[in-house]
Amino acid sequence: MKRIPAMMLALLLCASGSPALAAEWSFPVSVTELTSDHALLVNRDHLLDESYKPEDLVVATVKRTSSSKIELRPEVNQALETMFEDALAVKEYTYRVKNSKGEWVEKEFKSEAGLRLVLKSGFRSYGTQKTTYNNYLARNNGVDDGISSPPGASEHQSGLACDVLSVDYNANNQYMNASFYQTPEAQWMEENCIYYGFVIRYPEDKEDLTRVPYEPWHLRYVGREIAGYLNVNGKCLEEFYEDYQAALAAFIADGGDIEAQKLVEAARKSNGIESTVLDVYGEDGDAEISLTF
Numbered sequence: 001m002k003r004i005p006a007m008m009l010a011l012l013l014c015a016s017g018s019p020a021l022a023a024e025w026s027f028p029v030s031v032t033e034l035t036s037d038h039a040l041l042v043n044r045d046h047l048l049d050e051s052y053k054p055e056d057l058v059v060a061t062v063k064r065t066s067s068s069k070i071e072l073r074p075e076v077n078q079a080l081e082t083m084f085e086d087a088l089a090v091k092e093y094t095y096r097v098k099n100s101k102g103e104w105v106e107k108e109f110k111s112e113a114g115l116r117l118v119l120k121s122g123f124r125s126y127g128t129q130k131t132t133y134n135n136y137l138a139r140n141n142g143v144d145d146g147i148s149s150p151p152g153a154s155e156h157q158s159g160l161a162c163d164v165l166s167v168d169y170n171a172n173n174q175y176m177n178a179s180f181y182q183t184p185e186a187q188w189m190e191e192n193c194i195y196y197g198f199v200i201r202y203p204e205d206k207e208d209l210t211r212v213p214y215e216p217w218h219l220r221y222v223g224r225e226i227a228g229y230l231n232v233n234g235k236c237l238e239e240f241y242e243d244y245q246a247a248l249a250a251f252i253a254d255g256g257d258i259e260a261q262k263l264v265e266a267a268r269k270s271n272g273i274e275s276t277v278l279d280v281y282g283e284d285g286d287a288e289i290s291l292t293f
């Protein structure tokens with residue numbers, strides 16, 4: 001990324017005639033992203049309506065576990081395409097597995113075929129989720145253990161969530177469980193998904209906040225800005241939601257104008273600055289955030 005010093009940027013924005021803002025936006029994710037669906041929080045406290053269905057769903061073009069079509073938001077499908085392709089190019093990868101004594105040991109993946117990912121699930125309507133949930137309860141002795149969400153509480157209804165497995169794991173396991181983590185594909189995704197705008201939505205160490213058990217296969221598209229923020233700060237979406245709601249409220253209380261701020265951000269983007277947190281992905285690998293709106 002081309003870096004533009006903050007001072008020069010201020011001059012650029014003045015020169016382009018951007019209005020002076022009453023309040024300064026200092027949160028390291030743009031208002032544009034925060035007010036888009038990328039920041040959407042869906043859980044048992046934040047339910048989607050029965051009628052909610054994204055209007056821009058597309059049919060997934062990546063490898064799928066069955067011939068049934070899977071729908072996703074366009075940006076999710078595009079990100080998956082790139083991620084699946086990049087995974088295939090990984091011919092060697094060090095990962096870890098638990099041995100018979102329960103100790104973690106390193107293992108080497110080596111294959112000319114690369115890491116083969118496969119899409120199992122994407123958009124699910126409210127009605128489909130209702131069936132999925134009821135079927136899950138039926139085979140789990142009626143116990144709701146958080147693995148399957150009730151209708152309205154599933155991110156799959158947003159078209160921004162997807163379940164991704166490895167070809168081998170999918171062939172050998174009827175149901176997904178946390179054992180998927182012990183595959184090179186799962187660990188590679190956990191390490192790299194933020195670069196494509198995804199996060200592991202239900203991490204192992206956040207179960208008390210997400211109230212969903214660890215799901216190494218469930219990726220949520222949040223875009224690269226938010227994925228960068230969550231990664232740098234070690235937060236899940238529930239925590240992020242608190243952060244950005246407070247930042248937006250403080251901005252508005254200080255006289256900030258959301259629409260005007262979006263215009264400023266659009267101007268920045270046209271000046272070649274994609275986001276405030278892209279340094280996370282800088283070639284130097286550092287995680288500093290050098291620009292704020």
Ligand SMILES: [Zn+2]
Nearest residue numbers: 161162163218
């Ligand atoms: Zn899922």
